[in-house]
Amino acid sequence: MLFNSIVFIMIFLPFSVTVYYFLLRKSNKNLALLSLVLCSLFFYGWWEPKYLLLIISSVVVNYTVAYFINELRGFVTKVKLLLVAGIVFNLSLLGLFKYFDLIILTINEIASLQFSSWYIVLPLAISFFTFQQIAYLVDTAQGKVKEQGFLNYILFVTFFPQLIAGPIVHHSEMMPQFKEKLRPEKIWDNISVGLTIFTIGLFKKVVLAEQMAYWADKTFAASNMGVEVGMLDAWTGVLCFSFQIYFDFSGYTDMAMGAARLFGIKLPLNFLSPYKAKNIIEFWRHWHITLSRFLRDYLYIPLGGNKLGTFYRYRNLLIVMLLGGLWHGAGYNFIVWGGLHGLYLIINHAWRYITNAKIDNTGNILKNWGGRILTFFSVTYAWVYFRSDSLESAINMSNGLLGLNGLVLPMHYADWFGSSLNSLKQIGIEFGATITYGGGMQLVWLVSMFCFVWLLPNTQEILRRYQPAIDYHDRKPTTWVSKNLIWTPSIVSGLILSVLAIILVILIIQGQPGEFIYFQF
Amino acid sequence: MNLFTSSSEQFSRIFLFLFFVVIALFMTITEAVFRLRVAGSHPFELYKEMYSRQSAEVVMFGDSHVVNGIVTTSEVLNLGYAGNNMNSMTTKALDYAENNDIEYIGLQADPHLFSYYRIVKNQYDHLDSLLNKNEKILYMYKPHLRKYLLDYWKSWLSDPMKIFFPEKEKRNANSEIEVHSIVEVDNDDRKKQASIRVQLHRPIDSFEKSESAMQFINAIQELSDSGKKICLISYPVSSDYRAASKTYVQFSKVVSFYRSLSKIKNIKYINYADRYEDSYFADVDHLNLNGRTKFTREVINECFDILI
Numbered sequence: 001m002l003f004n005s006i007v008f009i010m011i012f013l014p015f016s017v018t019v020y021y022f023l024l025r026k027s028n029k030n031l032a033l034l035s036l037v038l039c040s041l042f043f044y045g046w047w048e049p050k051y052l053l054l055i056i057s058s059v060v061v062n063y064t065v066a067y068f069i070n071e072l073r074g075f076v077t078k079v080k081l082l083l084v085a086g087i088v089f090n091l092s093l094l095g096l097f098k099y100f101d102l103i104i105l106t107i108n109e110i111a112s113l114q115f116s117s118w119y120i121v122l123p124l125a126i127s128f129f130t131f132q133q134i135a136y137l138v139d140t141a142q143g144k145v146k147e148q149g150f151l152n153y154i155l156f157v158t159f160f161p162q163l164i165a166g167p168i169v170h171h172s173e174m175m176p177q178f179k180e181k182l183r184p185e186k187i188w189d190n191i192s193v194g195l196t197i198f199t200i201g202l203f204k205k206v207v208l209a210e211q212m213a214y215w216a217d218k219t220f221a222a223s224n225m226g227v228e229v230g231m232l233d234a235w236t237g238v239l240c241f242s243f244q245i246y247f248d249f250s251g252y253t254d255m256a257m258g259a260a261r262l263f264g265i266k267l268p269l270n271f272l273s274p275y276k277a278k279n280i281i282e283f284w285r286h287w288h289i290t291l292s293r294f295l296r297d298y299l300y301i302p303l304g305g306n307k308l309g310t311f312y313r314y315r316n317l318l319i320v321m322l323l324g325g326l327w328h329g330a331g332y333n334f335i336v337w338g339g340l341h342g343l344y345l346i347i348n349h350a351w352r353y354i355t356n357a358k359i360d361n362t363g364n365i366l367k368n369w370g371g372r373i374l375t376f377f378s379v380t381y382a383w384v385y386f387r388s389d390s391l392e393s394a395i396n397m398s399n400g401l402l403g404l405n406g407l408v409l410p411m412h413y414a415d416w417f418g419s420s421l422n423s424l425k426q427i428g429i430e431f432g433a434t435i436t437y438g439g440g441m442q443l444v445w446l447v448s449m450f451c452f453v454w455l456l457p458n459t460q461e462i463l464r465r466y467q468p469a470i471d472y473h474d475r476k477p478t479t480w481v482s483k484n485l486i487w488t489p490s491i492v493s494g495l496i497l498s499v500l501a502i503i504l505v506i507l508i509i510q511g512q513p514g515e516f517i518y519f520q521f
Numbered sequence: 522m523n524l525f526t527s528s529s530e531q532f533s534r535i536f537l538f539l540f541f542v543v544i545a546l547f548m549t550i551t552e553a554v555f556r557l558r559v560a561g562s563h564p565f566e567l568y569k570e571m572y573s574r575q576s577a578e579v580v581m582f583g584d585s586h587v588v589n590g591i592v593t594t595s596e597v598l599n600l601g602y603a604g605n606n607m608n609s610m611t612t613k614a615l616d617y618a619e620n621n622d623i624e625y626i627g628l629q630a631d632p633h634l635f636s637y638y639r640i641v642k643n644q645y646d647h648l649d650s651l652l653n654k655n656e657k658i659l660y661m662y663k664p665h666l667r668k669y670l671l672d673y674w675k676s677w678l679s680d681p682m683k684i685f686f687p688e689k690e691k692r693n694a695n696s697e698i699e700v701h702s703i704v705e706v707d708n709d710d711r712k713k714q715a716s717i718r719v720q721l722h723r724p725i726d727s728f729e730k731s732e733s734a735m736q737f738i739n740a741i742q743e744l745s746d747s748g749k750k751i752c753l754i755s756y757p758v759s760s761d762y763r764a765a766s767k768t769y770v771q772f773s774k775v776v777s778f779y780r781s782l783s784k785i786k787n788i789k790y791i792n793y794a795d796r797y798e799d800s801y802f803a804d805v806d807h808l809n810l811n812g813r814t815k816f817t818r819e820v821i822n823e824c825f826d827i828l829i
Contacts, residue, residue, distance in 0.1 A: 010544065192529035195536055221641040225725045411717050433720035435638075489532035491524045497532075498539040505544055509551075509661060510670040 001046040003255040004205050004508060012043065016160075017191075017262050024182065033151055033178055036263065040160040044124065051123040054093075059157050061089055062133040063150055066140040070148065079141050086137040090130045097123055102330035125164045127327055129157050131294050136171050138298060145171060152178045161259035165252055167270035167290040173470050174265070182264045192489040193466045194261035199501045200459050201254025204247040206504050208452070210511070211445060212244035215436045216387070222435050223397045224389040229435065230408035234400025236436040236446075241387050242380040243449040246275060249288070254459050257468055269469040272460060275379075275453040278371035280344040281352075283379060291327075295320050314349070318342035328386070333394055337385040344378055372454070406430060410437050457482030548661065551670065554684050555660035559673070565665035569651055572600060572613070576621045579825055582614045583629025584639075586756035589807040591627075592817040596827060602647075607634050607733035609644035611740035616652055618749055625825045626744060628737075630753035630790060632766070632775035633722030640725070640733050702809055703759060703802040715761035715805040722806075724771040729778060741786050752824035753779055753790040757797040757816060758806045789824055 001008050016039040023032040045052040065086040072078045095103075101117040108115055136153075139145050156174045157163075219237020223229050229237065253271040260267045274287035284292050300320045306313040318339070325338015351357070381401070388394035399405050406428045414421055414431035421431075438445070460472045461482045487493065560566055577598035581591045587601025600613065614626055633639060646664035650656065657663050661670065677684050703711060728734060744751055755776065758766075766772040776792060783790030793816070801812030808816055821827050 014541075188529035188533055192532040192536075195533065218638075218641075222637045225637050225640065225731070226727045227637050227725055411713060433717045488525075488527045489529040490527055491531050491535055494532035494535035495539065498536040498543075501536070501540050502543050502547075505540075506547060506671070509548070510667055 001043050003252065003259070004202060006505065006508060009202075009505060009508075012039070013259060013262070015039075020263055021187070029179075029181070030151060033155055036160075037151065037155050037158060040155070040158040040163060043160040044158065044163060047124050048121070054097075054123055054126075055129060055158065058090070058093060058129060058133065059154050062086060062137060062157075063153050065089075066137055066145070066148075066153075069137070069140045070145075073143065083137055083141040087134055090134050090137075094126060094130045096120070097126055099326075099330045128163070128166050128168055131168050131291075131298075132157060132171075135168075135294060135298060139171065146176075159260070159265070161256045161265075162267055165249075165256070166288070167253065167256070167268050168294050169268060169290065170293075173268055177265050186264065189466065189489075190261050190264045192494075193463060193468060194258045194263075195501075196258070196487060196489075196493075196497060197254050197261060197459055197463065197468055198258025199497050199504070200462075201251040201256075201258055202504045203500065204251030204254065206251075206507050208449070209244050209247035209251055212240040212247065212449070214240075215438060215442070216241035216244050218435050220387050220389075220393070220397070223400070224393045226392075226396070227435075228405040229397060229400035230406050230430075231400060231403040232407060232409060233435040234397055234405070236438075236442070238380055238384055238397065238401060239446060239449075240436070242376075242383050243446075243453070245383065245386075246453060250458075257459075261468065266467070266470045269460070269471050271458075272472075273453070273458045275376055276372065277375050278368055279375055280341070280348045280378065283375055284341075284345070291324065295324055299323065310353070314346045317345050317349070321345060332391055333385045333388055336391065336394070337382050340382045340385065344382075403428075408432050408434055410434055455479065455481065457485055461485075462487050551661045551674075552659055554673075554677070555663075555666055558684060559666065560660055560663075563665060565650070568600075568602060571598070572617070572651060576623060578623065579625040579627060579821055579827065580614075580617060580621075580623050581627040581629075581754075582610045582617075583627075583631075583754075583756075584610070584634075585807060586631060587627075587629055589803065589809075590756050590813050590816050591820070592813055594817070597817065597821055601629070604642060604644075605647075606639045606642050606644055607736050609648055610634075611736045612648055613651070615740055615743060618744055618747060623749065625750045625752070625827075627752050627754055627820070627824060628741070630755050630779040632724050632755075632772045634737075635724035635728035635731065635733060635771075635775055636722045637725050638721060640731060701803065702800045702811075703804055704799050711759070711761045711805065712765070715759065715765045718805050719762060719765035719769070719772075722766070723769045724775045726771065728771070728775060734778075738782065741782070741788065745786060745788065750825065751786075751788045752820075753783055753788065754820060754824065755779065755790075755792040755794050756806075757793045757795075757801070757808060757812070759797075759799050759802045759804075761799075762805045763795055791820070791823055793820065 001012060003009075016036070019035045019039070020032050023035050041052060041056070044055055065082055069079050069082050069086075072082065097120055100120060104115045104117050107113060136145065136156075152175045153171075155178055156169065156171055159169075159174070162169050216237050219229060219233055220241065222233075223237075250271050256270075257267050268290055270289050272286040272289065274283050277283035277286055300316055303316040303319060304312055305316060319342075321338045321342030322335055323338070325334045325336070325341070328334045328337070381398075384397045384401070385391075385394045388397060396405075408430045411431050411433065417424060436442070457479070460468055462485055464472070465486060465488075575598055577594075577596055579597045581587050581597065581599050581601060582605075583601045584605045585601070585603040587599060588603055591597060591599040591601065593599045600617065602609070605613075610629060614628060617623070618626060648654070650664055661667055666673075706714075725731065741751060741753075776794075779790050779792075797808070797812060797816070801808055801815065803809035803812075
């Protein structure tokens with residue numbers, strides 16, 4: 001079930017919220033939480049009921065392992081053995097369902113064998129719930145887990161707003177919230193904040209991401225089919241994808257936070273204007289924050305982090321980013337994407353080392369914008385590998401970006417050049433049908449996208465009075481707009497937002513709701 | 522308390538009330554008008570009716586080239602539909618042949634069926650609706666109605682009488698055909714139109730390995746195995762279109778592909794691309810009324826030895 005589908009917005013979400021508050025008022029909190037678990041399992045099973053068995057078994061096995069780890073505390077070897085068994089179980093599930101076909105393909109290629117693939121359909125959310133449960137097991141073994149009830153545990157894993165595409169929540173930030181007593185005076189606050197964040201997210205997805213997807217999909221489809229994409233088309237397509245994935249993920253994160261808040265639950269910060277980042281280190285502190293946190297705590301630090309010297313630090317960074325890339329998808333293009341980001345991070349750290357600069361160093365305007373633009377285009381270039389179906393297609397797009405496939409301008413532009421047309425043709429500039437031509441409106445869209453990601457305040461800033469995320473700490477507003485654009489719940493804002501929500505739902509009815517990019521991980 | 526006073530309760534109440542009431546009204550009105558006033562006369566529904574109820578000795582499949590190229594008569598049924606691609610054309614041909622007693626099938630064999638924009642065109646909704654698979658219960662979700670939802674509402678709001686007396690639809694209607702000729706259009710404009718169209722229609726380099734090519738080959742095999750007589754037809758195009766397409770070697774490669782396929786499968790292939798004067802065209806690659814009348818007679822005779 002998609003967050004941006006009519007069945008979710010008009011039926012599932014209102015039903016689950018109503019039942020939750022009804023049970024909360026009429027009986028005890030556990031029954032209300034149980035209703036949330038059942039709704040979450042229904043939400044997961046809507047896509048493919050047979051995979052319910054997978055998620056339930058995964059939860060039961062992990063909970064049992066964690067239980068015995070607790071019981072055997074003091075027996076170090078036994079605890080270690082149980083922990084390893086638990087991690088192996090989780091990684092095996094992930095390996096089987098997500099990477100098995102890639103492994104077969106690689107073996108076939110290396111050893112010239114003919115093993116046939118299983119073409120396993122990737123179960124939704126498996127990458128997310130696997131990571132969450134590994135973190136739980138590791139923390140249990142280290143004695144950091146305080147909440148241990150099964151109801152809280154299953155809800156921590158399956159809670160539907162975060163189940164499919166994150167944030168990758170940590171037990172220590174979710175399970176205590178399930179136990180907390182909800183104050184009646186907070187209910188309306190939660191509902192108004194939840195509705196607002198959800199509507200903002202829906203706008204990002206339905207209006208901004210979908211429009212960008214229209215142009216990006218055309219370009220990448222052509223490239224994947226071997227069409228030599230011209231320079232203008234390549235840049236338009238890649239920029240559009242860069243904005244598409246931004247608003248897709250940002251929109252999803254907002255909707256997840258909004259939906260969770262309707263139940264009085266706050267999710268951790270996962271997305272915080274990453275394109276405003278002035279360097280790649282900062283970018284990864286603002287993009288998919290909970291994944292970065294997981295990789296840091298459960299991979300980078302156990303590998304030795306930055307404690308073993310410069311060489312090992314860079315090696316660890318590269319390993320983490322390569323595996324981070326692989327986490328996003330079972331394909332060589334994702335590994336290249338991760339590797340590119342690893343390389344970017346190494347260059348960034350080396351630069352800092354040489355210049356003795358700080359990560360969040362605020363230099364002069366020119367320096368800041370220079371860094372921001374460089375970061376944006378580096379990230380955007382890496383998306384080419386992320387979005388392409390194969391390495392060949394990614395190279396084709398890269399050639400297009402560099403102008404190696406020529407430059408095709410829209411036919412009617414030829415009229416502007418008059419007598420110089422022939423000399424333009426001699427340098428490889430042609431006039432004809434372009435893949436992504438969208439007229440003047442396309443330019444307006446792209447300029448607006450830059451304004452959105454670079455100049456406008458994010459959801460956290462707009463709703464800062466109501467602390468939309470667990471760990472968002474009000475920062476000093478940086479621009480006039482973010483200083484003055486503060487959301488307040490009132491009759492007027494309710495009217496404005498409901499009109500926006502109505503328009504968005506009508507747009508959804510009119511068009512097929514597109515899947516979120518992060519659903520495929 | 523005024524309209525701007527901070528109140529989460531007031532915010533939530535006004536939001537939820539307005540949202541659910543307006544959406545419920547919108548959905549109810551849309552569904553009712555679609556069911557009672559629009560669906561019956563919609564071109565897709567008419568096409569579906571034709572597809573499921575009519576039959577003839579010869580049935581032609583393809584895209585707008587077929588729609589504008591063939592006249593439906595007692596012997597010939599034109600089941601072309603604008604925007605169809607290899608996937609939808611072959612799926613329909615196989616389905617139709619399985620459920621109807623027909624002898625001759627004309628399949629479009631134009632180079633542009635291998636252009637990237639046509640290959641990637643999503644036709645699943647069109648096919649699902651036509652073949653009654655995964656049929657949407659609500660009319661507002663039917664693909665041919667839902668994508669024009671806002672246009673319908675704009676039209677209803679500007680003239681509410683249209684709700685009760687809807688205009689006859691023209692989109693994709695097989696019966697609507699241009700009578701004017703492209704020779705009336707300025708020469709430069711024609712060349713420009715042809716150039717743009719040809720660039721869009723340019724087949725992809727690896728067309729032979731594409732899924733579309735496989736679908737086409739498999740469909741021909743299956744239809745041949747079931748005893749149907751198949752004719753592959755490259756539809757006529759204007760002189761400007763032909764001139765522009767000579768720039769790209771892919772056009773002639775696709776024609777060679779069709780030709781060799783017809784030899785391998787022992788079926789007829791006729792290339793009409795350069796057989797018609799420009800006065801028979803409504804635009805650079807679609808026949809006008811005169812063109813389609815002449816073409817229908819010729820193609821049916823030459824392909825299937827039937828005189829009409």
